[in-house]
Amino acid sequence: MRLTTKGRYAVTAMLDLALHARMGPVSLADISERQTISVSYLEQLFAKLRRADLVKSVRGPGGGYYLARPGEHIFIAEIIDAVDESVDATRCAGQGDCQQGMTCLTHELWSDLSGKIHEFLAAISLQQLTDSAGIRAVSERQMIHQQRQQERLDILQR
Numbered sequence: 806m807r808l809t810t811k812g813r814y815a816v817t818a819m820l821d822l823a824l825h826a827r828m829g830p831v832s833l834a835d836i837s838e839r840q841t842i843s844v845s846y847l848e849q850l851f852a853k854l855r856r857a858d859l860v861k862s863v864r865g866p867g868g869g870y871y872l873a874r875p876g877e878h879i880f881i882a883e884i885i886d887a888v889d890e891s892v893d894a895t896r897c898a899g900q901g902d903c904q905q906g907m908t909c910l911t912h913e914l915w916s917d918l919s920g921k922i923h924e925f926l927a928a929i930s931l932q933q934l935t936d937s938a939g940i941r942a943v944s945e946r947q948m949i950h951q952q953r954q955q956e957r958l959d960i961l962q963r
């Protein structure tokens with residue numbers, strides 16, 4: 806079973822956006838800094854997320870991204886689907902040609918598991934995650950780290 810970096814990063818970036826959107830549009834540079842995901846990779850992901858109507862963008866100074874709808878109406882499976890990702894436990898990408906072009910003995914088991922994982926992720930909203938004390942604690946730690954990094958840069962530039 807695998808969820809590639811693309812799916813993981815998309816969920817991470819959307820969660821970061823949900824946590825910081827109350828302060829206005831969030832720049833990809835800020836998400837990049839907090840989550841250590843390259844800006845160019847985020848640009849690719851956010852183009853797909855925008856096409857899926859999960860985010861909207863604001864251009865210009867102070868611009869960035871914000872959620873297209875409230876976090877309680879955006880589900881993790883939607884984010885993964887939007888970036889053309891799947892959580893697939895089969896060896897054949899669900900095609901049923903796992904054993905020399907034929908369905909293998911355990912195909913149905915792994916296919917059912919993939920479906921259950923998708924159902925599980927479809928039941929978890931961004932809001933549920935942002936309400937989690939553990940996630941809020943990690944977000945706070947990241948913000949403190951980001952502030953300290955900025956303070957160091959400010960001192961070096963003086």
